[in-house]
Amino acid sequence: MSPEAKSEKEFLAGYKPKDYPSIALTADLVVFAVTGAVLHTALVRRGGHPFKDALALPGGFVGPQESAEQAAHRKLAEETGLDLGQLPVHIEQLATYTEPDRDPRMRVASVAHLALLATDGHTLPEISAGTDASAAAWHPVHELLDSDALAFDHTTILRDGLDRLSGKMEYTTVAARLLPAEFTMTQLRTVYEAVWNVTLPAGNFTRKMMPQLEDTGKKARAAAGAPAALFTATDRHIHPPLAKPRVE
Amino acid sequence: MSPEAKSEKEFLAGYKPKDYPSIALTADLVVFAVTGAVLHTALVRRGGHPFKDALALPGGFVGPQESAEQAAHRKLAEETGLDLGQLPVHIEQLATYTEPDRDPRMRVASVAHLALLATDGHTLPEISAGTDASAAAWHPVHELLDSDALAFDHTTILRDGLDRLSGKMEYTTVAARLLPAEFTMTQLRTVYEAVWNVTLPAGNFTRKMMPQLEDTGKKARAAAGAPAALFTATDRHIHPPLAKPRVE
DNA sequence: TAAATAGTGTCTGTAAGACAGTATAAA
DNA sequence: TTTATACTGTCTTACAGACACTATTTA
DSSP: OOHHHHHHHHHHHTOOOOOOOOBEEEEEEEEEEEETTEEEEEEEEEOSSSSTTOEEOOEEEOOTTSOHHHHHHHHHHHHHOOOTTTSOEEEEEEEEEOOTTSSSSSOEEEEEEEEEEOOOSSOOOOOOOOSSEEEEEEEEHHHHHHSOOBSTTHHHHHHHHHHHHHHHHHHSOGGGGGSOSSBOHHHHHHHHHHHHTSOOOHHHHHHHHGGGEEEEEEEOOOSSSSOOEEEEEOOOOOSSOOOOOOOO | OOTTTSOHHHHHHTOOOOOOOOBEEEEEEEEEEEETTEEEEEEEEEOSSSSTTOEEOOEEEOOTTSOHHHHHHHHHHHHHOOOTTTSOEEEEEEEEEOOTTSSSSSOEEEEEEEEEEOOOSSOOOOOOOOSSEEEEEEEEHHHHHHSOOBSTTHHHHHHHHHHHHHHHHHHSOGGGGGSOSSBOHHHHHHHHHHHHTSOOOHHHHHHHHGGGEEEEEEEOOOSSSSOOEEEEEOOOOOSSOOOOOOOO
16 A cells, blocks of 8 residues: 555546547457368358458457457357357467558458367358358368458458468367367367368377377277277377478 | 448448447567577666556557557657667567456557567667656566566566567577577577577587578687687578477 | 278387587687 | 687487288178
8 A cells, every 4th residue: 555556546537548549449250160171261241341242251349348359259159150158169369460451441450369169070060140241151261262362351361360270280289179079089180181281191190199188088989990089188288299291 | 321332432432430449559569689698678667657667568559550560660669769770670469468457547459569689699779768668678588577577467468478489489590580690509599598598508409500590601700719600590490390498 | 701990010210319529719 | 738619420219200000890
């Protein structure tokens, strides 16, 4: 209870915000999910100008009482109709895009987030359009990135999201966030192959990942072949990292 | 509201910004430089409330016509008095901090940046206080992080900045940004040791880094001992990475 | 049985870690 | 010379990559 604390209290009580540049803040989402060994991203079809009818990342304004990450959670539910109470989702901040002219309407800074949805590898979560969009659907990422088809700077953001995920998978088990809590080694390897757009030798992958995972002791029901062990992820760092094969 | 009828050009000409939450955007800086084998960061002493007389990261509002990165450049010059025309500086975005109550005065989102200043390892660039601060000075990072001494959430930001730099040094030559364009292997190793707060075996370090650097053919003048080769950095990725020794 | 998948064994080449040895300069 | 620093050689261990092999299930 020093005199400084008291005077700071007085200062704040009488504080009137000074002028500062008017910049709107949005939270945008790069949403990833894997099906059929292909990485997909959730995109909305824009209902209005600018970039009308173009594909865009889901997102929207950060509210006055929420953090950007909370806004990303809320927007993910609103814009895709996903029930996040049911579906495990991993959200982390990606980067912030602040070029003054990135939105022709007004000054908007966008805090982009990476969102990973858990799937069994066969079915994508069903998504439906929110208020601002005319449609919401899944799109294969690697095909999409060959064409600069997205609104605003969203192609850049999507590429940054893919790069972040690709890199982080080398030294963490974050790839497991694209799978159910318990998963087989083959499921995990399929996620790596989908995100990296490569094929990996199964035997060596198993040996490398085994110490990073927790064996549940349970076995998966196999359609054919030996039943696979079910693992859960840990937060251990992979050291040395699992190197992404360089493209030849 | 019949967006169908309007072209995008007409739409934008008649566009009036809708209400959006009022959030101020600032660019803050984690500025690093190495001297005497110790990593230092530039901090300002706050002149006013809140957190009066506490240490804080340099930074300020993003202007209406500049990106956050441009604002970071400008603020670095303004708040430290550094002549960035003379001094090579590397700036990259770190993360954005958006907790609603992180500034007691008003809603402020801060885009934090990592700034690396080149030094010869013996002298830190001289810095002087800008308008908002009563002083600006260098502080040893690892000592500082033991005590949560900074204003706002700046201790978190500083720690995130250190983590980013530490990690990136494993697989890039970004550490060279803390040195002049041409540097010796020992200088570079000293940077690694300062940032990671470890000691590294000189021989193995040389062998590992050699293929990542460009040999200028020139030699440094040595006070004693054999003259060291002068290298320049490349943008090659270190593969496999140079692992940071885990703390025992 | 055959077919399919899971997981292990084994060999080879590369590189990290430890550390000794040699080379090149200044005092 | 001595001393200090810069590098290189060498040995051991670890592990990635390649790929064959065995084990375990379903049909």
